[in-house]
Amino acid sequence: MNNHTFEAVECIYENNLSTVEHINDWKLEGQARMTVDDKRLVLESELDPAIHGDDSHWVLWCPIDFPDRIMIEWDFYPIEEPGLCMIFFAAQGKGGQDLFDSSLPKRTGRYPQYHSGAINALHLSYFRHKHAEERAFRTCNLRKSYGFHLVSHGADPLPPVSDAMPPYSMKVVKYDKIVQLSINDLPVLEWEDDGESYGPVFEGGKIGFRQMSPMKAAYANLRILRVKKIK
Known part of the structure; x- marks a missing residue:
């Protein structure tokens, strides 16, 4: 599925997420309970x-601005569903x-x-088990916003919590106009932004995790790496 291949050249951020203190400087929008197990x-x-x-959903932002041409890696553990998990x-x-x-309107997790407020972002939902139709035909959805544009989707290999055998190794590449998602090294989707259909190609910015309640999930071993394109 993936037409391009990338190679990590440098780790620019690493957080094993093994204590709540490891996210003391992260920014929570909405109301979430944070524990360690x-x-x-x-x-x-x-x-x-x-x-x-x-109002029960939330977003948790890493406070750092990251450049373009990066790979985002983390381990994902679904614990309780229904719900939905997403990365911005x-x-x-x-x-x-x-x-x-401070000039931007306050965000509260809604x-x-x-997707249609005062920010631009790419957002990728990779565990869509919130509603019956999502569970019946599971996909990973990539959207570009402002505007809530569904730009790509692929089959979601993640099973229901009852059948899950985590951790699942998540990997997102953002390299110029290219976005890739793979799970346990299985390519799920790749998209190339033409820079016209939905506005200019996005470059650097912040990364955040979102969950739709009542989802409960665990995260570990977050790494952001600079990458080079080798194919």
Whole structure:
């Protein structure tokens, strides 16, 4: 599936996420409970979606601005579903502002604030088990926003929690116009942005994790690496 091959040349950020203190400087939007189990960061909403609806979802941002031409790696452990897990990357204000610039409206975890609000981002949902139709035909979806544009999707190899054998090794490459996702080294999708259909190609920016309640999942061994294209 992947037409291009990349090679890591330098690790520019590493966080094994083995203690809550490891994310002390991260930025939470919404309300999430953060605990550690077996040296893995466990994340879940503090709010009941039956009561709070879309206000029960959240986003957790790494505070660092990363350049383009990177590979994002982490280990993923689904624990309880239903729910949805997503990664944001190349995120910044629509005018090029820092994602946390005080001129931008406050974000609280409600999804429209991220796809049709004041920011640009690529966002990739890789565990879509929230609604019945998502569980019946599972895909990983890549969107480009502002605008909520579905630009690519691929078959999701991740099973229901009851059948899961984690950790799952997640890998996202963002290299100029190219985005790739692989899980356990299985290519899931690749997309090339033409820079016209949905606006200019995004470059650097911030990375964040999102969950839709009541999903509970664990994360470990986050690494951001510079890459070079070898094919």
